Amino acid sequence: MKIESVEFFYLSMPQVLDIGDGSQDALLVRVRASGGHEGWGECEASPLVSIASLVCPMSHSACKPVQDSVLGQAVETPDDIRRIGDLVRRNSLDLLQADHTLSGIDVALWDLLGRRRGEPVYKLLGYENAHPKLPYASQLFGDTPEQTHAAAKKVAAAGYRAAKFGWGPYGLGTVEADAEQVRAARDGLGKEAKLLVDAGTVWGESVDAAVARLPALMDAGATWLEEPFVSGALESYRELASRCGPSSLKLAAGEGCHNVHMARHLLDYGNVGYIQIDAGRIGGLTPAKAVADWAAAKGVTYVNHTFTSHLALSASIQPYAGLKDDLICEYPVELKPLAVELTKERILPGPDGMIRLPDGPGLAITPDPAAIRKYLVDAEITVNGRVLYRTPRF
Amino acid sequence: MKIESVEFFYLSMPQVLDIGDGSQDALLVRVRASGGHEGWGECEASPLVSIASLVCPMSHSACKPVQDSVLGQAVETPDDIRRIGDLVRRNSLDLLQADHTLSGIDVALWDLLGRRRGEPVYKLLGYENAHPKLPYASQLFGDTPEQTHAAAKKVAAAGYRAAKFGWGPYGLGTVEADAEQVRAARDGLGKEAKLLVDAGTVWGESVDAAVARLPALMDAGATWLEEPFVSGALESYRELASRCGPSSLKLAAGEGCHNVHMARHLLDYGNVGYIQIDAGRIGGLTPAKAVADWAAAKGVTYVNHTFTSHLALSASIQPYAGLKDDLICEYPVELKPLAVELTKERILPGPDGMIRLPDGPGLAITPDPAAIRKYLVDAEITVNGRVLYRTPRF
Numbered sequence: 001m002k003i004e005s006v007e008f009f010y011l012s013m014p015q016v017l018d019i020g021d022g023s024q025d026a027l028l029v030r031v032r033a034s035g036g037h038e039g040w041g042e043c044e045a046s047p048l049v050s051i052a053s054l055v056c057p058m059s060h061s062a063c064k065p066v067q068d069s070v071l072g073q074a075v076e077t078p079d080d081i082r083r084i085g086d087l088v089r090r091n092s093l094d095l096l097q098a099d100h101t102l103s104g105i106d107v108a109l110w111d112l113l114g115r116r117r118g119e120p121v122y123k124l125l126g127y128e129n130a131h132p133k134l135p136y137a138s139q140l141f142g143d144t145p146e147q148t149h150a151a152a153k154k155v156a157a158a159g160y161r162a163a164k165f166g167w168g169p170y171g172l173g174t175v176e177a178d179a180e181q182v183r184a185a186r187d188g189l190g191k192e193a194k195l196l197v198d199a200g201t202v203w204g205e206s207v208d209a210a211v212a213r214l215p216a217l218m219d220a221g222a223t224w225l226e227e228p229f230v231s232g233a234l235e236s237y238r239e240l241a242s243r244c245g246p247s248s249l250k251l252a253a254g255e256g257c258h259n260v261h262m263a264r265h266l267l268d269y270g271n272v273g274y275i276q277i278d279a280g281r282i283g284g285l286t287p288a289k290a291v292a293d294w295a296a297a298k299g300v301t302y303v304n305h306t307f308t309s310h311l312a313l314s315a316s317i318q319p320y321a322g323l324k325d326d327l328i329c330e331y332p333v334e335l336k337p338l339a340v341e342l343t344k345e346r347i348l349p350g351p352d353g354m355i356r357l358p359d360g361p362g363l364a365i366t367p368d369p370a371a372i373r374k375y376l377v378d379a380e381i382t383v384n385g386r387v388l389y390r391t392p393r394f
Numbered sequence: 395m396k397i398e399s400v401e402f403f404y405l406s407m408p409q410v411l412d413i414g415d416g417s418q419d420a421l422l423v424r425v426r427a428s429g430g431h432e433g434w435g436e437c438e439a440s441p442l443v444s445i446a447s448l449v450c451p452m453s454h455s456a457c458k459p460v461q462d463s464v465l466g467q468a469v470e471t472p473d474d475i476r477r478i479g480d481l482v483r484r485n486s487l488d489l490l491q492a493d494h495t496l497s498g499i500d501v502a503l504w505d506l507l508g509r510r511r512g513e514p515v516y517k518l519l520g521y522e523n524a525h526p527k528l529p530y531a532s533q534l535f536g537d538t539p540e541q542t543h544a545a546a547k548k549v550a551a552a553g554y555r556a557a558k559f560g561w562g563p564y565g566l567g568t569v570e571a572d573a574e575q576v577r578a579a580r581d582g583l584g585k586e587a588k589l590l591v592d593a594g595t596v597w598g599e600s601v602d603a604a605v606a607r608l609p610a611l612m613d614a615g616a617t618w619l620e621e622p623f624v625s626g627a628l629e630s631y632r633e634l635a636s637r638c639g640p641s642s643l644k645l646a647a648g649e650g651c652h653n654v655h656m657a658r659h660l661l662d663y664g665n666v667g668y669i670q671i672d673a674g675r676i677g678g679l680t681p682a683k684a685v686a687d688w689a690a691a692k693g694v695t696y697v698n699h700t701f702t703s704h705l706a707l708s709a710s711i712q713p714y715a716g717l718k719d720d721l722i723c724e725y726p727v728e729l730k731p732l733a734v735e736l737t738k739e740r741i742l743p744g745p746d747g748m749i750r751l752p753d754g755p756g757l758a759i760t761p762d763p764a765a766i767r768k769y770l771v772d773a774e775i776t777v778n779g780r781v782l783y784r785t786p787r788f
Contacts, residue, residue, distance in 0.1 A: 012451070020455045022488075045457045045488040048777065052446035053491070057406070061414045061561075062594070063439045089624075093595060094416075094439040096652055096675075097447070097491040167455075200456070201487060232655025258490055261626025269663060281490075382774045383442065
């Protein structure tokens with residue numbers, strides 16, 4: 001197959017709110033290849049900027065638009081997808097946004113190849129089986145402990161055995177206010193469920209601010225504290241990890257990683273206990289699988305990061321589908337209608353509370369044309385009178 | 395002063411060639427503040443993508459357009475500039491391109507504040523004096539050793555006591571072909587001049603490929619080998635640094651760093667001997683100065699990275715202007731007419747072969763309106779019928 005087109009579809013809710021909810025817009029990618037084949041993927045984040053980096057004029061030999069390294073390339077094997085990713089990284093070395101842009105394309109290429117061969121992506125990635133995952137209900141902290149308590153009760157009643165609360169007021173107020181939020185979450189969930197807390201990089205690199213929150217997290221038996229710091233603050237991670245001592249609390253991080261190296265640094269120098277990879281940011285499934293391999297070799301648990309559609313959810317699980325012991329899995333439960341309606345198929349918890357990848361070819365999740373049309377944003381980029389991008393008709 | 399506008403001017407040569415020459419286009423930034431004050435800066439790289447990230451619609455609370463964290467802010471002190479940078483990094487956390495976009499804005503803010511106070515930027519950054527720097531003539535390898543030899547003779551005849559050759563065929567062919575290029579450069583320069591070699595990340599993270607080139611570099615008495623690997627390949631850097639042994643050859647890297655952390659990792663874990671920072675990529679002068687402080691504390695030499703206009707050159711030198719022993723300085727000698735004509739003032743080597751920062755307020759380099767008009771690219775970005783960006787009139 002030869003790649004004939006790469007189309008970016010920018011979707012958005014009519015109104016985007018100033019909250020930490022990544023499901024308010026989406027950048028859907030369709031790759032079409034000769035013989036009438038196609039594959040779908042999704043990029044995180046900022047659709048317009050990734051569109052610009054797909055089509056921008058070349059600045060010099062190491063700053064080319066991403067599409068220049070993709071269009072016309074042959075795709076017959078997984079190695080072809082790896083080769084295309086390497087080409088993008090080399091030809092767009094100085095184009096910072098390129099890793100996010102490549103992500104959706106790489107995902108679409110694996111979907112394309114899987115559909116072409118009639119095989120699920122996880123098999124192409126080298127796994128024999130896709131093991132069931134324990135979904136954690138991923139949601140924002142309430143504005144008050146009462147709201148958090150109610151939200152926790154709700155997901156517990158819905159059968160979730162793990163839940164994550166993040167962002168919102170957490171980390172911005174007093175240590176005691178944060179402790180109340182954590183206690184409210186634990187109370188609402190009940191004693192057995194896994195409780196995860198996401199600080200959303202709120203403390204920058206300040207270890208002291210994070211250390212002050214540890215006792216409440218340990219008292220509540222939290223499984224992890226996520227992103228106390230920005231991704232690059234390796235010394236802060238290492239120091240905080242050592243402060244967790246013999247407790248079962250570990251650090252989780254990685255969603256901000258836009259290449260394999262950053263993720264490896266969090267493992268090798270930051271001593272995180274969970275490495276969370278967003279396939280829509282790190283450059284797609286190819287680097288995500290490389291991180292999963294690295295983590296497995298080091299005994300660190302890989303976890304998907306995802307907060308958008310079930311297409312992105314399926315993509316995010318494929319890189320560690322075959323790692324039986326890496327059980328826990330991010331599962332957003334407060335998605336905006338855009339993200340819910342975007343796919344015809346959905347990945348729902350079974351009677352045992354576990355989720356399973358669909359067993360069809362590729363990602364086995366198909367975008368719904370009606371939803372694309374409903375949420376499609378009209379965008380146009382013109383340079384010196386030449387239209388470089390116009391929202392494709394659908 | 396209150397920031398009233400941030401304008402991006404995308405300039406380009408009529409034709410951009412597929413060569414490693416970053417002076418073929420430019421993104422000029424003008425920040426205007428109340429009271430009729432203004433400052434200028436420049437972003438590396440890919441103008442269109444940085445423009446998109448300045449104005450893109452918000453995706454969620456941590457993925458906002460860069461301008462949202464800048465417009466309307468007060469700027470009276472250096473701490474205000476630091477605060478604005480922190481705000482951009484927080485509000486645009488998930489917008490990968492944001493660090494490049496912020497870079498030109500941060501530079502313009504320092505220029506603005508310096509002009510307002512009648513002080514050079516290096517003084518605002520905390521230095522008493524700006525010491526002379528030894529410019530190295532920065533250029534590409536020739537396609538053949540003969541071309542490289544001729545280029546080396548030319549810069550030696552022009553009085554340069556240091557020269558860097560990079561990119562082109564280096565690292566792509568055989569070890570012997572690379573050795574011939576290095577010998578040609580040394581022969582052309584003469585025995586005394588400092589010879590620097592830039593591999594442009596050509597070996598990815600392959601230590602063996604780089605090790606094979608060390609003997610020729612050591613024989614030629616090269617001062618550094620630059621970017622044998624991509625910025626994130628810390629283990630490869632550390633391993634290669636140890637292979638340089640007791641020779642005077644050291645590793646140089648850092649131009650790809652888009653935040654302080656990446657640069658610190660190259661120092662702390664990669665053991666580079668020279669840290670090269672592009673103020674137009676790392677987020678501006680604020681993080682660049684933080685890296686200079688870190689490097690000084692660790693005994694590592696800071697070097698500017700720049701390959702565009704003399705506005706960018708002035709900006710790139712300010713963060714280490716006061717470090718007397720960090721003598722060497724990148725000085726591009728093959729700039730395209732766009733980059734040459736862009737500024738009214740230029741920084742030229744003195745009779746002693748050294749270059750000095752101009753002593754006026756701010757960056758003391760003013761863009762030439764005629765050049766802006768001559769090279770200005772007409773760009774427009776529209777989303778749902780709303781024009782988010784249109785090239786400002788000048």
